[in-house]
Amino acid sequence: MADNKGIMIIAEALNSSLASISKELLGAARKLAADLGDEVSALVIGSGIAGVAAEAITFGADKVFIVDDPLLKDYRTDAWVATAEKVAKQVNPRIILAGQTTIGRDLASRLAFRLNTAVTMDCIDLTVDATSKQLMLTKPVYGGNARAIFTSDLYPQMATVRAKAMSPIAPDSARKGEVVTVAAGLDAAAIRTNVLQKVIAEVEGIKLEDASVVVSGGRGIGGPEGFKQLEELAKILKGAMGASRPPCDSGWVPETIQVGLTGKIVSPDVYIAVAISGSSQHIAGCGGSKNIIAINRDPEANIFKEARFGVVGDWKKIVPAFTAKVKELLGR
């Protein structure tokens, strides 16, 4: 362990810019670096992604390792794990952080076992123990009903971090950093998966994860028609529509708008939960909202324990009247 130095984040690029989760990871890494007197590096893997390096430095990286190779164009476990393993062994970081994303959860879990260490997934808090200097990792378990704190004696210490759990630092384009290019040196024959097709569900309007107002519906909406009303309300509020899992499972709305533990993590200023009971797994995705507004006919529904304001009653009566009044008051 004496040789392990620095905090490395595994960055992700999204349409040739640094993904927001990666900015959050850099923010978390800078905090840990301050506690440990250490350096922050970012590992960027992909094809045609070198442009992301400068952005990573702006958001807090002291050093960026770039592995740019046509074989790394799509995320493929074998290729990315081998690449991350190579760089990790070369750099020997003390901490490796990845995002709890499609890529991060697949990559980090396998990489940890490849590196003979442990990883804690989906963390919402990372601190350094004052005496041991080990990471103390807090993660929700039991669907969000509980939290657990984990540590490990093994290095590198690894974690994936939940979206929106950490804050990025203010970007500073004057920051200086070093960019190191690493050759992938991959054997194409050792990559055992192929991405044949990518299917993207088009959602018009504001992205759910970025919206400052989210209107979400649950099983109690009863079918796709009701969601049209929620969509209209979301539009008037210049927000986005979300859903709990049952409407997604039933095909009333696209799977991609599921909010929760295994769906999107949102933290809008206002989250309007309509006919959603407030299961721990749903709250896992919206509990970070600044204000939850609950509309539910069951006064005992758990969602009222999470909400700041609530109305008890039938959404079929409440939503149209609420929408009309909002239009009137806001002049929209």
Next chain:
Amino acid sequence: MNMIVCVKQVPDPEAPPASFKIDPATNKVVPPPGVPPVISPFDEQAVEAALRIKDAKGGKISILSLGIGLLRDVVKKPLSMGADELILLEDPAFIEGDSWSTAYALAMAIKKIGQFDIIFCGRQASDTDAGQVGSAIAEILGIPQVTVARKVEVLDGKARVEKVTADGYEVVEVNLPALITVSNELGEPRYATIKGIMSAKRKEPIVWKPADIGVEPGKIGATGRRSKMLKLFQPVREGKVEIITGENEEDAAANLARKLVEVKLL
């Protein structure tokens, strides 16, 4: 097709949040009285994924579960849905592991089963919410993995997997043998049939102890852990809701709109 599905018995994750309790002295969950455990929901979907392949191509499905106090009614459910055999790693030495020591024991049992084309796991167990055991099994066995599947088919000796992504899905082709983890987007697991329930009743699970699968004792269960859990606790909720009322529901709705504008939330 020879398929193995790893299923875990867990406390019912859809029990009301208010019934969830932790014993701070032991850092353990106190099972709510009268709520029986279940198979972790994504693991049931993993069973369903295997059954769909068996329907299309034929084959054998072995169910593998590690734990103690495994209720036969619970762990036999995959048999009543149509799986062929049930293997239990049921011994105190196996339990209280982390993802690594659990995966090591499961992988050793899989080696003993021998023949397999696909190993299925759930995308994450509903108690740990980790999603690591599948990757660890794949790493130990040296086979490829595809995680968070919404559809799995076998074509020309390879599996074709629809993998859930943040904004849709991608179609991934993977060489076999492979490990695939399954998500709820796959669709509802089938119900047990009467015939299935009858045949599951007659089938006795095969129980393997550590010595049966040739594990190194220091690598399983609590002794094999690489990560330690220091504390398990319930987050405190500080919020207090203000219920907006009115003469009727429409009036309450209008009052809510007024209130939200007044406090500058809208």
